[in-house]
Amino acid sequence: MNLVVNNFQKHYPNHTVKLPNITSQEKITLIIGANGSGKTTLLKAIASLYRYTGKIHCDHSLMYTDETVTFPPHMTINHYLELLINLSPDASVDMKETLLELFNLTAYKTMKFKHLSKGMEQKVNLIQVLMENKELYILDEPLSGLDRESQMHFINHLRHSGKHYIIATHKVEAYQNLQTEHIYL
Amino acid sequence: MMALLKYHTHTLFDAKTKILVFILLLINTVTIIYYANPWNPSIESIVHSDFTRLTYHLDVMFFLEISMILFIIVLASNTAFFPNRLIPLIIRTNRITAIFTQFIVYLMVALSYPFILMHLSYIVLKQTPFYGLNHYQTLMPNIMVMALYYSILIYILASLFKNYYALIIFFVLFFISTMLIEPNQSIESVKLLSILYQTLLPTLSLINNRFNMLYTPILYLGFGLCGILYILRNFKLVDL
Numbered sequence: 001m002n003l004v005v006n007n008f009q010k011h012y013p014n015h016t017v018k019l020p021n022i023t024s025q026e027k028i029t030l031i032i033g034a035n036g037s038g039k040t041t042l043l044k045a046i047a048s049l050y051r052y053t054g055k056i057h058c059d060h061s062l063m064y065t066d067e068t069v070t071f072p073p074h075m076t077i078n079h080y081l082e083l084l085i086n087l088s089p090d091a092s093v094d095m096k097e098t099l100l101e102l103f104n105l106t107a108y109k110t111m112k113f114k115h116l117s118k119g120m121e122q123k124v125n126l127i128q129v130l131m132e133n134k135e136l137y138i139l140d141e142p143l144s145g146l147d148r149e150s151q152m153h154f155i156n157h158l159r160h161s162g163k164h165y166i167i168a169t170h171k172v173e174a175y176q177n178l179q180t181e182h183i184y185l
Numbered sequence: 186m187m188a189l190l191k192y193h194t195h196t197l198f199d200a201k202t203k204i205l206v207f208i209l210l211l212i213n214t215v216t217i218i219y220y221a222n223p224w225n226p227s228i229e230s231i232v233h234s235d236f237t238r239l240t241y242h243l244d245v246m247f248f249l250e251i252s253m254i255l256f257i258i259v260l261a262s263n264t265a266f267f268p269n270r271l272i273p274l275i276i277r278t279n280r281i282t283a284i285f286t287q288f289i290v291y292l293m294v295a296l297s298y299p300f301i302l303m304h305l306s307y308i309v310l311k312q313t314p315f316y317g318l319n320h321y322q323t324l325m326p327n328i329m330v331m332a333l334y335y336s337i338l339i340y341i342l343a344s345l346f347k348n349y350y351a352l353i354i355f356f357v358l359f360f361i362s363t364m365l366i367e368p369n370q371s372i373e374s375v376k377l378l379s380i381l382y383q384t385l386l387p388t389l390s391l392i393n394n395r396f397n398m399l400y401t402p403i404l405y406l407g408f409g410l411c412g413i414l415y416i417l418r419n420f421k422l423v424d425l
Contacts, residue, residue, distance in 0.1 A: 047276060065277050072196040083195055088187040088277045126275060142316075 001027055001060065001136065001164040003046070008054035010041045014057050017041050019054075019185060024166075024184065026181035028158060031168040033185030040067070042185070046166065060136035060164060061090075065129040067140040069121075073114035077105065077117040077124055080113070081131065090133040099127040102153050118127035119145040143171050186286065196270070262360060272376035 005022035017038040031039045044050040047064035071080060077100075086090040100106045103123040113121065122145040129137060143151050151174055158165055159178055169175070172182070274283040 064272075066272055069273060075196065079195070083188075083192045084273065084277070087192060087274070098365070127296055132277075162289070 001025065001029065001166075002057070003029060003166065004055070004057040005042070005046075006055045007077070008042070008052060008056065010045065010050060010052045022183055023135045024183060025180045026179060027163070028100060028165045028167065028178055028180040030172060030175060030180050030182050031166065031185065032170070032172055032182055037185040040140055042044070043140055043166065043168055047138050051117070058136070061134045062136040062138055063129045064138040065125055065140065065142075067144055069125050069128075071113040071116075071121060071124065074112060076110050076112050077116075078109040081109075081128060084128055085124070085131070087103045088132055091131045092133070095131040095133070096127065099130055102157060103127060104152055105155075119147060119150070122146055123150060130157070130161075134163070136166065139165065139167045141169060142167060143169065143174055186282075189274065189282065189286045192274065279290065303317055318420050 001024060003022065003024040005019060007021070008017075008019040011015040019038050019042060022042075031041050031042060041050060041052075043064065045052045046056055046058055047062060049064065081096050082093075085093060085096060097106070100109055105120065105123055105127070108116075108120065113124075116124070116172075117176070126139070126142055129139065142154065146154065155174065155178065158175075167175075270285050271280075271287065
């Protein structure tokens with residue numbers, strides 16, 4: 001991956017986030033920093049969800065997901081994911097099923113969101129992103145709310161998928177067996 | 186585009202909403218049938234007036250308005266409107282398409298309710314010797330304006346506020362607009378409103394009688410502007 005960030009600034013009403021210049025070549029880049037250091041700001045800027053000043057160079061097709069996404073409470077996991085698949089030519093039913101299996105959600109896919117735990121919602125959040133066939137995935141705290149087994153499955157998925165990832169995280173130790181580049185904000 | 190419209194529609198309506206809307210339509214239809222029934226003695230007072238007069242008749246309007254409020258409460262209570270729901274769509278399509286299609290779906294939903302209601306009432310009423318197609322056609326522009334008004338309300342309230350705040354604000358707005366737009370009917374129909382109206386707001390009544398024609402367009406314009414502000418705000422929430 002070739003990610004270059006130069007002279008990045010994001011102006012908020014009461015403060016400005018300034019980031020150091022960033023260059024990353026690894027497939028998996030971890031963005032690490034204290035709360036409020038600008039991790040999410042940077043991710044959203046890379047995903048073109050934020051206005052900013054400065055330059056970001058990242059020439060990959062990408063998917064982004066927030067740490068928290070609100071799901072429609074009356075819908076089932078499967079129904080929701082299929083609606084998203086209809087929206088995107090890069091998503092496939094096969095990939096959805098594979099990921100449901102990976103996160104142990106196959107048996108729960110007919111459950112409605114209102115009956116899901118926070119951890120299960122986080123799994124669906126990851127599935128709806130990873131089922132898209134993109135070059136780069138931008139993930140904000142993907143391990144948040146996941147149990148240890150699911151964290152291991154997710155890390156294994158990163159290792160074998162061959163895709164690029166930019167991940168904001170506080171849990172650096174969880175990624176220690178992967179070849180990653182660390183960027184400290 | 187169709188997939189996006191389908192997404193918005195599916196995320197909007199749950200089973201309970203559908204059932205409630207059906208019940209509301211049923212109540213309204215029964216009410217209209219009751220008042221349009223030529224054998225009903227109470228119909229005599231309105232039987233010589235036209236269809237528009239009938240729908241604005243006190244009791245019919247009461248049911249219509251109450252059911253409209255319930256309809257809006259149901260929609261406003263649905264969290265499908267909250268902006269962070271849009272992010273998975275924006276990232277898959279683009280912000281303009283995602284927000285625009287959401288608005289279209291909510292507009293269609295709001296339009297469909299009074300449209301279906303009036304269509305049902307027409308099916309009933311055209312059987313009577315007193316009401317015909319002309320009256321139905323005359324009424325349609327009013328219905329469309331009313332539906333637009335409600336659609337904007339739904340969109341704004343459900344998006345800007347959490348559920349309970351939306352309901353309170355809606356009731357305040359509805360209370361004020363009822364007093365201002367149709368003061369005389371309100372006095373006759375709702376005793377509490379009448380007392381409040383006569384004791385607390387006599388000046389308002391005087392002003393309203395003189396400026397009613399001016400007030401209604403301002404009301405619509407105000408809500409229209411709120412709608413535009415909402416859309417701008419929604420764009421800002423995703424910071425684009």
